Amino acid sequence: MATSENSSLETSNMVQQDPPNDTVMDEQVDTTISDPLGTGSHDSEDENTAQAEKDSDAGSSFGGAETSDDKSDGSSNAGSKGDHEGKGDGSDAESNAGDDEDESDEEEESFESYSLKVAQLCRDLGYGEPLKIEDMKAGGFHKIVGLSVGAPLGSDLILRIPKWMDDSESADFLDQVAIPSYFSNYDFLHGPKIVAYDSTENNALGALYVLQERFAGVPAGEVFYTRPLAEKLQITTLVAETLTKLESIRLEKPGRLGATSSLAPKYIGSPLAAELNIGPYRFSPLHEMPVVEKQPLRGFFISLFEILKQRDNYLEDKCDRLIEITKEMESAGFIRTTDTECVPWHWDFSSNNIMVHRQESTKAAVVGMPASNKGCQHSVKVKFEDGDPQGTRNTIHVEVEDNSGRNCSHKIEIAIEHSPGKKYRHTINLTGSADTDNHIANTPFDSTSQDQGIDNSMPGPWSVSGVIDWDDVLSVPLVLARKPPSWL
Structure with a gap:
């Protein structure tokens, strides 16, 4: 799983407080100041995966920032050919259309061929012949396949295959396995349950993969804006309750969450219950920051800014100003000296990463x-x-x-x-x-x-069926995790 493009501790917002007449702002900005925790690029699990789960849930018995890469990728399956091939003059329009149809056929054939590998993987894992294999048409970072299998699971699954990872990046891959499997232990968080994974390429797919249980329902963003006010309030309450419960989990120190050394390179069995390791934040996927200890918020900020100063002389003046701002905020009472507790920060709690569904109505149950x-x-x-x-x-x-x-x-x-x-x-x-x-x-x-008799048409209440996209969750001081979802 890739890393985040914008999972910083909001340091960039503080940089923007520079006076408009400061000539430094006219210089080229070093991107490291906008991402002090260095979580890098990130693949939201995916608006497209969630959309596909919604479509499948509606049609059979069968959770990134809100502008994630995969959001654009969702339409790229339909439109990318036009972007690349449709730049010629009008005389090419007809031939381009024919090329699109040919390439579409090739893509379908490609998935048909790939589905044979998926079926073989199911047999190798002991699931037998899959009952259904679906192309979920996900984004640019993952290939997403929907599966319906029989015994021993007898359930619907999601197969996620990183497109740009190989076994040389197995450590990062295992980090992204450990995080959702750890938080799936908390039922109130509705995290995905992982039943199999492989951090090697020694399998029927010839690739790394994660196999996890599939959520029912639809992305909250698909229904929230069209519902009556009462239902919007109900969904909003569910989201707020989930966030409140998430911050009730205490972590021992700030840092980047990842796998422990005990996590095996591959697994198959009952839903995995992994343990977490908390390591240093990152400048980038290849460069870790020095360790930042658990401490009051003032010291936490100053430690981060001092680390950034040492990394790049260009940032020295800016970080000095940020340190002074931090001290002034504490003097003004905006920073609590007792705020030392660290909690998980699911920084991409977007409407497309929260799956919701209607519970069965009490009235409908008596039909x-x-x-x-x-x-x-x-x-x-x-x-x-x-x-x-x-x-x-x-x-x-x-x-x-x-x-x-x-x-x-x-x-x-x-x-x-x-x-x-x-x-x-x-x-x-x-x-x-x-x-x-x-x-x-x-x-x-x-x-x-x-x-009035029994009204069987009354819909039941909404509930959260799952929260996806746990990649790159961080441990941060409590106040920094309390950024409200912008979509509400």
């Missing part, structure tokens, strides 16, 4: 039951008038529901108080069996009641 077991549901409208044609009229709509399937008996008490202090009290008694309801409304004016 097909005998009428006597369906429970009862009452709707009562109580109208109040004071007798004056120009006077006050009030209607109270009361709904009562009981899905227990037993005889029902409900008592509703209503109190109406006028401004002079005069009170009217009314009692509504609803009794009956589950399939035959008798409503008795005891009111001095007018009341009506009506059985």
Whole structure:
């Protein structure tokens, strides 16, 4: 799995505070200042993977920054040929279209050929012949294949194959295996469960791969913006709860999360429960930073800036200014001296990396039951008038529901108080069996009641089915992990 293009500790935002008349800003900017933790480039797992999971979930029984590389790659399968071949004059349009069709056929044939390797891998792993193999059409960093297998798993899986990694980069690959497998131990985080991987090329694919369980549902970004306000609030609450639970996990020190030396080069079995090692942050995939110890936030920032100063003389003045800003922030009370705890930072908590689905509705669950077991549901409208044609009229709509399937008996008490202090009290008694309801409304004016029956069309509540893209999760001081998702 590749590394991040923008998983820094937001140092770049602080650099932008330089005065506009500072001539240094006119010079060429060293990219290291915008990525002090050096997590490098990154492959979001993938908007396209999530989209493919959504499509498959809808059609069969069968979670990066929000502008990730794979987001553009998702459309490149359809449009990249036009980008490369359609730059000629208009006379080439017809022949280019023919070339596109030919290349499309070749791509389909290529996947058909590749699927034979996937099928062989399934047999080698002991899963037998796969029931289904799907081309997930992922982005530029991974080939993504959907699988449906029988015993012993009997479930739907995702096969992720890095496009630009070989076994010489097995250490980085194992880091990206260890992170999601560790956090999958926390059920409330809904991380992907890894059932097999290989950090060598000695397999039927001739490539590194990860095989993980597949999530149901759709990416939150696919439904969030089109839902009613109440459902948006529900999804927002789910996201906030997940983030809150994530920050409840305490890590021993700041740094980059990765695999321990005990993680085997390959694995197959029950969902993996790996341990984590916390190493130094990185300038780049090839260059680690010196270790930054666990300490109050002021010292943490100053340590990072001092390390950057030593790496490049060009950054010395900027880092000195950032150090002064840090000291001023502490003096102004913006930095807590007690803020030393470190937590995981899933820096790409985008809407495309959160899979959501509707839970089964309680009402829908009773479809097909005998009428006597369906429970009862009452709707009562109580109208109040004071007798004056120009006077006050009030209607109270009361709904009562009981899905227990037993005889029902409900008592509703209503109190109406006028401004002079005069009170009217009314009692509504609803009794009956589950399939035959008798409503008795005891009111001095007018009341009506009506059985509504069972509404099987009511959708259930939303829930989070999975969070993907755990690549390059960092351990950072708590306050730095509390960056709210920009899409909410």
